[in-house]
Amino acid sequence: MRGDTVEKPKVVLGVSGGIAAYKACELLRRLTESGHDVRVVPTASALHFVGAPTWAALSGHPVSTEVWSEVHEVPHVRIGQSADLVVVAPATADLLAKAAHGLADDLLTNTLLTARCPVVLAPAMHTEMWEHPATQENVATLRRRGAVVVEPAVGRLTGADTGKGRLPDPAEIFEVCRRVLARGTAAPDLAGRHVVISAGGTREPLDPVRFLGNRSSGKQGYALARTAAARGARVTLVEANTRLPDPAGVDVVHVGTAVELRAAVLAAAADADAVVMAAAVADFRPAEYAAGKIKKKDGEEPAPVVLVRNPDILAEISAERVRADQVIVGFAAETDDVLANGRAKLLRKGCDLLVVNEVGEHRTFGAEENEAVVLAADGTETPVPHGPKEALADTVWDLALPLFH
Structure with missing residues (x-):
């Protein structure tokens, strides 16, 4: 605080020389419009894709790639020292290699060496470059040192190529940055872990146009995925x-x-440290699927729909864990006797944690907020008050962490 003014969080946006550099403009806009003071530090190569005037106009700060500019302010030291977050998007294979080996031949790599705040790296490159052993070793080194290296997306690359290596959507990179900033200097405590999360609601087809489904939006599962990624995990959703x-x-x-x-x-669970079943899985499915649309016939009642049970995935993975220390988390959506039904379900399913919440037409499903009680196999209960679904997600990971050991 300075007088009555709240000091804005200071973010350094590094931009390295890849074709995806133009997408960083959208990330910059989201950061500045959400109240962050952003300084852009591009590499010389990045300026071939987006010029310095664009970065200066969007950020409100002068832009330089050299350690020799404004030498009296020692920018190669001061920028990193004063930052609350450094995010590099896109991070090329060259930038990752330099960061992993401590090279510092321009302002961005000097900033990475002097930063004592959280660092987020969003790689973007061709699939072969991403999969090369040298790149994978550099990524492993950076993650081991505490950097959050975001897995690239799968999609269209430069030219006609398609594969893994695409820069994730800037809006989603922003969400990672927001979550990392919210955790402050806390270490990425899920680094080195692989977590599997299910989300959404299954649909069981009755005919080509109809299905049995539910109201689940998938937002809680996505919150679990985003928070896990921001805490350093490898995430399969x-x-x-x-x-x-x-x-x-x-x-x-x-x-x-x-x-x-x-x-x-x-x-996905074959090598997972944790499996979180947040999806609303249909208990039943039609016994028969009609190849054509079921027609309404005048004067006739429809034939009854015979249902059969779907597999109980939560009970199955709890009973048949790939190893003894694999953590299994379930979700229970209840409409009455919430805790009593939740305790019975926890015992019946055999999972380590069960997130129990009350649902209804205007509660939980589709909402941006949630409240729940997390029941543990050891008998402890952790209430999570009404709030953002990300808060519940962080509580789940906090409770899961000790169980890894």
Whole structure:
């Protein structure tokens, strides 16, 4: 605080020389409009894609790539020292290599060496460059040192190429930055962990135009994915019918039915440290699928729809863990006797944690906020008051962390 003025969080936006540099303009806009004081530090190569006047106009700060500019202010030291967050988007293979090996031949790499705040790196490059052992070793080194390296997205690259290496959507990179800033100087405590999260609601087809479904929006599962990524985890998100944008740094598997979700979760869980079943999985599906649309016939009642049980994925993965210390988290949406039903479900499913919340037509499903009680297998109960779904997600990870050991 300075008088009655709240000092804005200071963010350094590094931009390295890749074609995705133009997307950083959108990230810069989101950071400045949300109340952050942003200084852009591009590499010389980045200025071939977006010029210094653009960065200066959007940020309100002068832009330089050299350590020799404004030498009396020692910018190569001061910029990193005063920052609350350094984010580099895009981060090229060259930039990652320099950062991993401590090279400092321009203002951005000097800033990375002097920063004592959280660092977020959003790589963007061709698939072969991302998959090269040298790049993977550099990423592993940076993560081991505490940097949050966001996994690239899969999609269209330069030219006609498609694959993993695309810069994630700037709006989703912004969400990672927001979450990292909210945690302050806390270390990325999920670094080195692989977590699997299911989200959304399964749909069980009755005929080509109808299905049995539920009201789940998937927002809580996505909050779990975003917070885990911001805390350094490798995240696999199995989503069912959400229509939400893919979170930055998350591998997303799209499914439709409960059977498809089960197959995807079991495959991803093979090397997972934690599995969080936040999806609303249909308990039943039609016994028969009509190849053509079921017609309404005048004067006749419709034939009864015979249902069969879907697999109980939570109980299955709890009973058949790939290793003893794999953490399993379930969700229970209840409409009455919430805690009593939740305790019975925790015992029946055999998971480590069960997030229990009361749902209804205007509660939880589709909302931006949530409240719940997290029940643990050891009998402890952790109430989470009404608030953003990200707050509940962070509580889940806080409770899961000790169980890894």
